Amino acid sequence: MVSTAPPAAVDAVRGRRSTAPPRRRRGGRWTPLWLLLPAAAVMLPLFAYPLYQLGLLSVLDFGQEQVSGGVPTRYVGLDNYRTLLASPKFWDVLVQTVVFAAGCVGATLLVGGLLAVLMTRVWAAVRVVLSFSALAAWAAPAMTGSTVWMFLFDTNLGLVNHALGLGPHNWTYGKLSAFALVGAVVVWHSFPFVMITLYAGMQSVPGEVLEAATLDGASALTAFRRVTLPLLRPLVTIVVIQSVIWDFKVFTQVYVMTGGGGIAGQNLVLNVYAYEQAFAASDYSLGAAIGVVMSLVLLVLTVVYVRALHRRDGRL
Amino acid sequence: MTRAAWRAAANLTGLAVAAVVVFPIYWMVLSALKPSGEIQAADPLPWTGHPTLDHFRSALGVSGFARYFANSAIVASVVVVASALIAFLAAVALTRFQFRFRTVLLVMFLVAQMVPVEALTIPLFFLIRDLGRVAPMAGLNTLGSLMLVHLAFSLPFAIWMLRGFVAAVPESVLEAARIDGASQSGVLWRILFPLAAPGIAATSVFSFITSWNDFVFAKTFIIGTEHQTLPAALLVFFKPDENDWGGIMAASTLMTLPVLVFFVLVQRRLVAGLGGAVKD
Numbered sequence: 339m340v341s342t343a344p345p346a347a348v349d350a351v352r353g354r355r356s357t358a359p360p361r362r363r364r365g366g367r368w369t370p371l372w373l374l375l376p377a378a379a380v381m382l383p384l385f386a387y388p389l390y391q392l393g394l395l396s397v398l399d400f401g402q403e404q405v406s407g408g409v410p411t412r413y414v415g416l417d418n419y420r421t422l423l424a425s426p427k428f429w430d431v432l433v434q435t436v437v438f439a440a441g442c443v444g445a446t447l448l449v450g451g452l453l454a455v456l457m458t459r460v461w462a463a464v465r466v467v468l469s470f471s472a473l474a475a476w477a478a479p480a481m482t483g484s485t486v487w488m489f490l491f492d493t494n495l496g497l498v499n500h501a502l503g504l505g506p507h508n509w510t511y512g513k514l515s516a517f518a519l520v521g522a523v524v525v526w527h528s529f530p531f532v533m534i535t536l537y538a539g540m541q542s543v544p545g546e547v548l549e550a551a552t553l554d555g556a557s558a559l560t561a562f563r564r565v566t567l568p569l570l571r572p573l574v575t576i577v578v579i580q581s582v583i584w585d586f587k588v589f590t591q592v593y594v595m596t597g598g599g600g601i602a603g604q605n606l607v608l609n610v611y612a613y614e615q616a617f618a619a620s621d622y623s624l625g626a627a628i629g630v631v632m633s634l635v636l637l638v639l640t641v642v643y644v645r646a647l648h649r650r651d652g653r654l
Numbered sequence: 655m656t657r658a659a660w661r662a663a664a665n666l667t668g669l670a671v672a673a674v675v676v677f678p679i680y681w682m683v684l685s686a687l688k689p690s691g692e693i694q695a696a697d698p699l700p701w702t703g704h705p706t707l708d709h710f711r712s713a714l715g716v717s718g719f720a721r722y723f724a725n726s727a728i729v730a731s732v733v734v735v736a737s738a739l740i741a742f743l744a745a746v747a748l749t750r751f752q753f754r755f756r757t758v759l760l761v762m763f764l765v766a767q768m769v770p771v772e773a774l775t776i777p778l779f780f781l782i783r784d785l786g787r788v789a790p791m792a793g794l795n796t797l798g799s800l801m802l803v804h805l806a807f808s809l810p811f812a813i814w815m816l817r818g819f820v821a822a823v824p825e826s827v828l829e830a831a832r833i834d835g836a837s838q839s840g841v842l843w844r845i846l847f848p849l850a851a852p853g854i855a856a857t858s859v860f861s862f863i864t865s866w867n868d869f870v871f872a873k874t875f876i877i878g879t880e881h882q883t884l885p886a887a888l889l890v891f892f893k894p895d896e897n898d899w900g901g902i903m904a905a906s907t908l909m910t911l912p913v914l915v916f917f918v919l920v921q922r923r924l925v926a927g928l929g930g931a932v933k934d
Contacts, residue, residue: 369838373747374759376740377809384778384806385766391777453671459664468668470918471676477917478679479867481885482906485892486682489899497681497698526678589772590869594889609772616776617874629773640768644761 392633395626402620418627427603428611428628435586435607438517442585445525447578450532455562457537472530480527480590487523488595513604516596520605523591528584532577539573540566572649579643583636589613608632682910685903686710693900709904718879719905722887726909729797729883730865733804737861738854740805741812742820746846748813749821750828760817766810775874778803782875799875800883804868808861815860819853820846859920863913884909 396418403409422428453472457465478486491498491509499507510516543566551561567574589609592599599606599614606614608628616625685693687705692698714720748756779794782803786793792802823846831845847854872886879887888905891898 370747370751370753373743373751377744377813380740380802380806381766381809384781384802385769385774385810388774388777388781389769391781392774395777456664456668456671459661460668461665464665464668464672468672468675469921471672473917473921474679474914475675477913478910479863479885479913481867481869481888482682482910483678485888485902485906486678489685489897489903490678490681492897492899495693495698495899500696500698526675583768587770587772590867590885593869594892609770612773613775613870617779622776626773626776629770629776632770632773636768636770637765640765643768644764 389633392626392629395623396630398623400623400626405620405622414623418623419631421624422627422631431603431606431608431611432631434517434605435609438521438607439582439585439588441517442521442524442528442588443578443581445521446529446532446581446585449525450529450577451536453529453533454536454540457533458540469534472533475526476530478527481594483523483527484591484594487519487526491519510596510600510605513600516600516605520588520591520595523595524585524588527591528581532581535573535577536570539570543569572646575646576643579639579646583639583643586632586636586639679910682903683907685899686907688900690900709900710908713901713904713908717891717901717905719884719887719908721880722882722884723908725797725881726866726883726885729800729804730862732801733808733865734858734862736801736805737808737812738858741809741816741857741861742847742850742854744809744813745816745820745850746842749817750825760814763810763813767814771807772870775870778871779874794875795877795881796875797881800865800868800871803871803875804861804865808864811864812857812861815857816850816853819850819857822853823849856920859916862916866909866913 397413397415399412399414399417404411453468457468460468475483490496493499493506493508496509498509499505509519547565547569548561551565552558556564587609588607592605592607592610593613596605598618599610603611603614609632612625612628612632614625615628616622619625684700684702686709687707688702689704689706689708692702692704714723747753748760782792782799783794785799786796789798790796792798827849828841828845831841836845867885868883869885869889872883873889876882876886879890882890884905888902888909891902891905
């Protein structure tokens with residue numbers, strides 16, 4: 339979660355170079371190949387090959403018997419996918435993954451966006467305090483974020499139950515309250531990226547443009563809606579898609595806080611479902627098929643993302 | 655309301671939000687320092703008059719978190735150094751040369767960041783198991799397996815991010831070095847590398863976090879306690895019914911602190927980088 343940082347940060351720096359990269363002539367045309375070789379030596383066997391294996395596993399019958407070596411591996415075509423599509427559980431998990439991710443994205447953008455606007459309205463000292471507290475939430479590992487929030491919401495010793503006078507209320511027992519709790523942690527972890535990116539974007543809107551709007555009689559609100567927002571649109575697109583991709587892949591928080599998917603799997607999301615199918619139920623091929631479905635969804639989102647980036651600066 | 659009143663309200667809201675956001679971190683550190691009696695108390699206090707390092711001592715000693723901390727640190731250090739070197743070379747290839755599949759490669763590195771890595775644990779588990787038969791240093795239950803996998807998953811982002819920093823070095827500087835007789839590798843390591851160093855440092859923070867925070871690979875590959883790393887060990891520590899919250903909070907604090915320090919160190923560059931996003 340925290341680990342993947344904002345490509346926007348990168349584009350920023352990159353964007354400063356407007357001319358085409360200069361090509362080197364000396365050293366021969368094999369040089370880029372040599373420079374890329376170490377990266378290829380790591381990524382082909384440890385990234386590309388497993389990706390291919392994931393696809394391969396999903397069309398095999400590969401469970402505990404095959405792992406132990408007793409039973410030969412069998413090609414079953416699309417059987418695993420048929421099983422999935424016919425399984426009500428899969429559809430439940432798919433739907434709740436989408437709803438959960440959408441809820442997290444909406445809340446993250448709302449909180450991050452509002453706070454970005456707030457940051458433009460406060461004293462510098464308050465802004466620094468706000469940025470540093472957000473930075474702390476951003477930096478907290480998903481694992482420790484989960485443990486701290488679980489302690490805060492603990493049934494018996496949690497501060498929240500005590501402060502609200504709820505008695506021994508179990509927040510992870512109900513499906514909705516468990517999702518809400520996990521969602522709160524996800525938003526806490528991810529709103530700082532949105533807040534800081536959008537704030538930085540607002541800062542870079544030229545002052546004279548806003549001044550011109552005000553001179554023309556626009557109120558602060560109109561100036562914001564008609565000038566700042568349109569200028570921010572490409573950045574907002576990137577932030578939205580980045581958030582969608584992150585929140586669709588949430589794993590650690592769900593796995594840790596609901597103990598691997600909640601009571602009777604009521605809080606499963608696709609990622610955790612795939613993992614549990616493979617490593618808890620030893621149905622590796624079905625787990626792989628879920629992973630493939632997930633990758634395909636993310637691929638579509640990525641294509642949208644790349645197009646958004648492309649629209650912004652025309653070339654990569 | 656007047657302008658000044660609005661401004662005051664905004665400032666107060668800002669401070670209140672900051673307090674709420676940072677509160678879980680404060681509560682974590684506070685609970686790690688509270689004596690057990692105060693954690694068990696029916697009436698939790700938002701401060702403590704008797705701070706103690708008992709929880710840290712027991713987490714590091716009895717529960718073996720010193721070992722897990724060392725394991726995490728070893729893996730993360732190797733990943734950071736290897737990732738910085740490999741990503742730097744790749745970034746040079748992608749920014750300072752024009753070749754046929756350059757754009758295709760760039761898009762692939764971007765797409766690689768979107769892959770759900772948790773799903774890849776399934777094939778990787780078998781790959782690492784088989785690898786262990788030929789290279790025992792990198793099989794299941796070794797720190798080597800984690801180094802390899804963390805490296806592979808930190809590279810796409812590291813390359814993508816470093817690209818900008820390498821491209822920002824003016825070609826004229828490199829040309830001057832060449833005219834002065836610097837060799838190809840001299841330009842690479844003596845000119846380009848130091849000039850891109852601030853960017854490499856910023857990128858390294860993210861490689862560090864990828865490795866330091868990884869939970870799923872450590873949980874899947876490492877079975878015993880000897881080679882376990884912090885996140886997965888924390889989960890083992892976690893017993894739903896008889897939680898030693900003081901210990902868990904102490905361990906969580908130990909795990910959070912290094913990341914927090916790195917983030918604060920790099921935050922200027924991070925925000926500065928983000929700032930240019932619209933401007934250009």
